[in-house]
Structures are given as structure tokens and as C-alpha cells.
Amino acid sequence: MTAPVTMRQIAERARVSIGTVSHVINGTATVRPKLRERVLDAIRSMGYQPSALAQGLRKHRTNMLGMVIPDITNPFFPGVVRGVEDVAYKRSFRVILCNADNDPSKEASYVRELRSYQIAGLLIIPAAGADIAGHLRAYASASVPVVCIDRVPDGWKGDAVLVANAEGAYLATKHLIQMGHRRLAVIAGPLKLTNAAERLKGFTRALNEARVEIEPEFVQEACFDTESGYQAALRLLGMLPRPTAIFACNDLMAFGVLQAARELGLRCPEDLSIAGFDSLEFTQFTDPSLTSVYQPGYQLGATAARLLLQRVDGLRSAPKKVLLPTELKKRNSVGPPHVAGPESVGGTMRKGKHSGRRRR
Amino acid sequence: MTAPVTMRQIAERARVSIGTVSHVINGTATVRPKLRERVLDAIRSMGYQPSALAQGLRKHRTNMLGMVIPDITNPFFPGVVRGVEDVAYKRSFRVILCNADNDPSKEASYVRELRSYQIAGLLIIPAAGADIAGHLRAYASASVPVVCIDRVPDGWKGDAVLVANAEGAYLATKHLIQMGHRRLAVIAGPLKLTNAAERLKGFTRALNEARVEIEPEFVQEACFDTESGYQAALRLLGMLPRPTAIFACNDLMAFGVLQAARELGLRCPEDLSIAGFDSLEFTQFTDPSLTSVYQPGYQLGATAARLLLQRVDGLRSAPKKVLLPTELKKRNSVGPPHVAGPESVGGTMRKGKHSGRRRR
């Protein structure tokens, strides 16, 4: 039943006016040392803590940052969130975390509602197929900055911090090709997502450059989760001839591929090479450890938060699009394709394609 | 530069008083249908959204929940957070997430500061060695409910939602013993943490019941992370005779054990059986898949949030201590010990600890 201490009580205790208290707290005017001390003492002894609510109401802005993400349960996101939080914390900003659950309407409702908290800025990892750009622009017109992370909604022209998705996918695919693979499949993420689309582009580019044909049915779209990756792998591995390598556009889906391969009795990498994207910590513990494109999740979050806070501080430059590097981590899930003497297990030989041509 | 729409503007547009607007919004009085409609129309057409800040200031309580956790990057926590968020969302509560980073002072500062947001309730997974109970009681005396999750700080007598830690550890250890192991080691978490202490108790109890002697140096304390688990495993596996089974008190540490074993050329489970705790999703993808005690992270969070909201709603009963069940998930990292001596394969409770020593 203890009500919080208010500024008025501090003022009484220190026998000064409430305005003076405010001044010593905010350094908004020089206060005579004597009084200043009295105020400080009162604050300490009464354990005063300014009401963030009242401050926000008065200043039309709080020190809260909104962050909406698809799902904290996806192991790529915690690192991003942590990066955001650490940077925010140092600057005394707090973050309200919202899981939009890949549901555009939930996302929209969060975004809309966060405005009522007068957040200082918004960080968002947009969901697939969300028509959220409009809502986001509403922030801009209220001059509260927004930074998109990892992907960008349709029509978004504002700040964004992304990773080199196409580049990473290109590198991974090229690696597969260099190992000798010619029947490459890809399990893409939801192509509505810019990052998923970029990764697919990287994959395609690598194949084109190497003059490797792309079988349309070897391009599967899934949902960036283990289950859908598993299903896609099942489809892929049921084809004849089946692919000798699969590039899964994130690690979760790669795990699904691993599982599918295992169930089908396929050895990795002897019968099937697998490459993933994200390079989560766990990739080193899988059987076999997973070759994957690393993307700096923590840095992604930290960088976005820094940019956002610059905007909060008043930076008015043109929209920035920051691109963080990715890096291929070679582990043990990729090897040369099994040269199955006459024929591979259950596989038919494909039509003529010059094999064994190594490039670069 | 667009300022948010306020209630006053709605009132003007609908040509009613501001009080009336409030009434139709909150249903706090019956309003004549005619006016009611006008107000509703105005709200819709102007996109009005009440200021959470002003509401909170006025009502001395917001619809925000504070949640402080050690580190969202620890893969056990995202599920818990998600459980909290989902329950909160359905009741229109939002959560402010704080990573205390296992730093008691950061934790204390978060807990203290969260009060200035007039949160409706606080959920906390306390850090090790934190003397936080006092701060928590401050909430109680301001009658804002607090629920501890997963562990409980020293001297905490309030609500808590935990899992059957001792039970789970007991089951896992018993399983190890039944497989024939007699030289069992344990890597405990920070024993300041109640859950870590409970798990160690479960381990001990299983050994005592089976009359298996506990080698003091086979009990190592680590930090619930992969690296410290790895280090502890290195110490353990350097002993002669070395343990034939290690119970790691969480999966992260178990991964460290796996890594250590691998580096030492020890096969799992032939040379070393490993059991973990948490049963994270990834445990099925490790090599070998990891036997582990499952604890329902999502349910932990959801249950805690439900209890908290009951308190928010005014439930005044005595403090509750909810215990969620754990369950041993047997996978492939546990097997019988390698037969080296006459007695070690026996299976039932025998005291056969001095068997022949092997070296790697």
C-alpha cells in the first residue's frame, strides 16, 4: 500500500519548491549548492524515482523503444534482441518486446498500439506479407524514428539494417558447386520476405555463373522453420534423380533437411550435402556439424539500435541502408557428391551435363 | 509532425463533452445511443487511440508487465518469454523485457526502475547471488504482484512457478545407474541458484538410494553455459579413473561435455554417457542425440503470467508455489558403460566402483 514517492514530497522534505527539485534533477537551472544538497539528500533518503509516465506525458516522449519481432522462439532473433537491448540500456532506454507471431494483423496492432506509449523509436523485423509500411510512415509523420531490421516491408524507404543475404547465399552455393555438385536444390524462405528473396537470388546467381542448370522443382519455398524444411526436404529427396546438395536458406530448415535425410537413410555429406544460413551456435553440435552462412545477429540488433538512437537524438540525414557482412562457415555437412559408380542409390542418371568441370 | 489525436478532439468532433467520450470508451456510464454513435464515429474516423501514459498516470497502473530474465540468449528462456507474452497479450497486457545479464546490480536496477512505469505486475527469473528479495518486497508493499519463475531468490516467500527440478535430476540419474553406471559425475549449475541446487539434490538422492558412492571431485560446479560445461568436462575427463557418465544440469553444459568428449576422442555413449537437462529442441540433432530432462519452458512462462494476472485482478490468497512436471527424454547419448571389469555391466544396484581403468 506504499504509494511511490513524488516530487512534491521531495520538495517538502527539502523545504524548497517543486520546481527547484525538478531543476536539480534535470540540471535545467543552476541551484544554490545549499538547496541542491538538501534536495539530493531528500531524494536519496526517500528513495525517490521520477515517474516515467508523468515525464513521458509531459515531454511527449518516453525512454522506451518498441521492438516488434516475428517470434523470439526462433533462435536467430534472441541475439538480435540482445544487441538492441544492450545498446538501449547504455543509453537508458528500455525496450518493449512484441512477438507478432508472423501474423500481419497482430503486427499491425502492435505497431499501432505502441504509439500510445509514446515510444522514442521503433525497431521492427517485419513479418511476411504484412502491409505495414503505411503504419510505419505514420510514425515518421509523428517524427518518431523507425528502423527496419533483417528485412524490409514492401514500399519501405526509411532506415534499415540488413545483412548481405545475396552475397552469403552466393558464397554458400558456389562452395557447393566447387565441391562438384551439379544437382543443387534450394529450400527458400517465404519469398515475400526480402531476405528470403535475396538469398534465393544469390543461389541463382551462383548457378548461372557456373552455367549449372536450375531445375524448377529443385526450388522449394518453405517457412524458415524446421518442420517446413523437413517437408520440403522430403519432397526434394523423393525426386529422381534427387539433388546431391541442398542449400537451406536458414539453419532451422537445414535441421529439417538433416532429419529427413536421416530418416531416409541418406548419409550426410556422402549422399547429400547440406548448407544452411545463420550459423547458429548449435550448428557445431549437429551430426554432422553444419556448414552455414554466418550472419551477425547481435551486431544487427546493436547497429540498428545505434542508428535508431541517432535519429532519436535528432539526426536528420537521408535514410540509411546499412549492410552487414555475412561469412561462409565451412563445417562437415558438405562434401563432394558421391560418385556412385553406375548409379546412385535409387537415383537415375541425369541427362547429359558436363561434370567434373572445376572452376576457380 | 502529426500530433496524436486526443480525447478532447474526439469530444469536439462529436459535439459532446470530454467526459462523455470517456464514458462511452470505458462503458463507465450508459450514454444515449445517439451521442454514443457520434462518439464512436469520431473515434473511428480520426483514428483515436487513448494515451497509455495518461491512463497509467491517472489510474496509477498501466497495462504493462515487467519481465526480467538473465539473458534471452540462453535458449531455454525464449520459450518462457513467449509463454508470458502470449498470455499477457490475450489480456491486453504488454511486456517490458529486461536482460539482467546475470548481473545482480543490473537486475536490481531494472527491478527498481520498472516501478516508475507503474507496471501492473512483475515476472522475474532471478539471477544468481542476487539479494533481490528486498526490492521485490517493495513491490508487494505497493501491492503490485510479483511472481518468480524457474528459481527463487533467498528469502522469497511470495508466488513462484517452478519445475520439478529434483525429481527430474533424480530420474535422469537413476536412468544412468540402471544402465549400469557406477562412476557418475555431475556438472551442476551455480549452486546459489535454487534450481541448480535442487538438481544436484536429485542427483545425490538417486546415488544414495542406489548405494553408489559419490566421489567429491566428480561433483563440479559450472555456470549453465556451454563454455563452463566444456571446462568442467575437461577436468572430469582428466581424472583417473574417469567417470563413465556425466549428468550435466542443463543442455548447454551438456553440449560442452559433448565437445570435450569429442576432442578427447571419447565416443558417446560407448566411452561416456551424457545426460542433460532442459531437452531443448536441438538435443535431437546433436551427435548423438542427447538424453535430457524435459522442462516445459513455455508452460512455465504461461503459468506464471496467468498467476500474475490473477493477482493483478485482485486474488488475495496465500502465496502459491506451482510445480510443473519434468520428464526424462531418452535419446542416444546414454548407454551401458564400456565393459572393462567383471562387475560394471551388472545393471542392478551393486557397488562396483573400482573397475579397471582405461585410457584413451
Next chain:
DNA sequence: TTGTATGCGTTATCAG
């Protein structure tokens, strides 16, 4: 340098 007063957007009390 310090105090007073006003208003931020709501809710709630109280007349009418």
C-alpha cells in the same frame, strides 16, 4: 536563483 502556475491526456467525482 527560486517559486508559481499551467498543461500534458485521462479518469473520476459531482453537479445539473
Next chain:
DNA sequence: CTGATAACGCATACAA
């Protein structure tokens, strides 16, 4: 049933 009006806790322009 509806409309004034007084807080809520603080920042700030202005007066003293």
C-alpha cells in the same frame, strides 16, 4: 444521462 472540473506527477515558461 451529461458536462464541468479536479487530480495524476512532472517540466517549463514566466514571475518574483
